[in-house]
Amino acid sequence: GQNIDQPTEMTATEGAIVQINCTYQTSGFNGLFWYQQHAGEAPTFLSYNVLDGLEEKGRFSSFLSRSKGYSYLLLKELQMKDSASYLCAVRDSNYQLIWGAGTKLIIKP
Amino acid sequence: SQTIHQWPATLVQPVGSPLSLECTVEGTSNPNLYWYRQAAGRGLQLLFYSVGIGQISSEVPQNLSASRPQDRQFILSSKKLLLSDSGFYLCAWSVPGQEVGELFFGEGSRLTVL
Numbered sequence: 136g137q138n139i140d141q142p143t144e145m146t147a148t149e150g151a152i153v154q155i156n157c158t159y160q161t162s163g164f165n166g167l168f169w170y171q172q173h174a175g176e177a178p179t180f181l182s183y184n185v186l187d188g189l190e191e192k193g194r195f196s197s198f199l200s201r202s203k204g205y206s207y208l209l210l211k212e213l214q215m216k217d218s219a220s221y222l223c224a225v226r227d228s229n230y231q232l233i234w235g236a237g238t239k240l241i242i243k244p
Numbered sequence: 245s246q247t248i249h250q251w252p253a254t255l256v257q258p259v260g261s262p263l264s265l266e267c268t269v270e271g272t273s274n275p276n277l278y279w280y281r282q283a284a285g286r287g288l289q290l291l292f293y294s295v296g297i298g299q300i301s302s303e304v305p306q307n308l309s310a311s312r313p314q315d316r317q318f319i320l321s322s323k324k325l326l327l328s329d330s331g332f333y334l335c336a337w338s339v340p341g342q343e344v345g346e347l348f349f350g351e352g353s354r355l356t357v358l
Contacts, residue, residue, distance in 0.1 A: 139287065143285075151329070166344070167328055169346065170347075175335055175352075175354075176346075176351070176352065177348070177349035177352050178288075178334075178344040178349050179351060180347065180348070183344045183346065185343075200287070222287075222288070224287075224288075231290070232288075232290070232347075234287030234288040234289075235287050236285055236286050236287050
């Protein structure tokens with residue numbers, strides 16, 4: 136079967152750095168996405184990785200290792216507004232998105 | 245700029261009643277359209293997707309149906325709701341043929357079936 140694993144919940148301190156991991160087992164691979172979802176709201180697109188390596192976008196970076204079936208989202212200089220759930224999704228060989236259950240990130244002052 | 249709207253935002257329905265959720269996209273033509281359901285502690289579940297008017301693909305057999313009567317309108321329906329239909333429903337669109345093809349989501353509709 137196809138599976139996306141990410142931690143259920145993480146806690147970090149304002150101003151710090153946090154890394155949210157995602158491991159996947161899918162039928163083929165055509166890209167990995169990270170979305171941010173604030174409570175009660177819709178997910179919004181954060182990043183896309185299709186080749187190995189690090190993609191940086193401001194305070195957020197996303198890393199991919201296809202051989203290990205592994206990605207992480209790195210958030211720097213955490214702000215209170217970063218409190219949200221972070222969803223990892225992989226596009227399989229049929230170009231269908233397989234979604235993880237999301238990681239709820241709690242930021243403390 | 246492109247926008248997506250879905251409604252209603254919240255609804256409480258009795259078991260056995262009908263359902264209609266609507267979604268419209270503005271500022272683009274011939275988008276791919278999707279209906280997802282999000283249950284607590286689980287990943288987004290794709291219910292239906294459409295690549296054009298009248299073209300609907302169902303991913304999960306159930307008592308829900310979808311229709312695309314116009315290019316930028318996507319409707320999720322049920323004739324008789326079940327308790328298990330409760331959840332957060334999300335409409336989304338994407339640009340066909342793009343390498344990245346990220347999804348743009350509507351505001352969501354929270355359905356409670358009692």
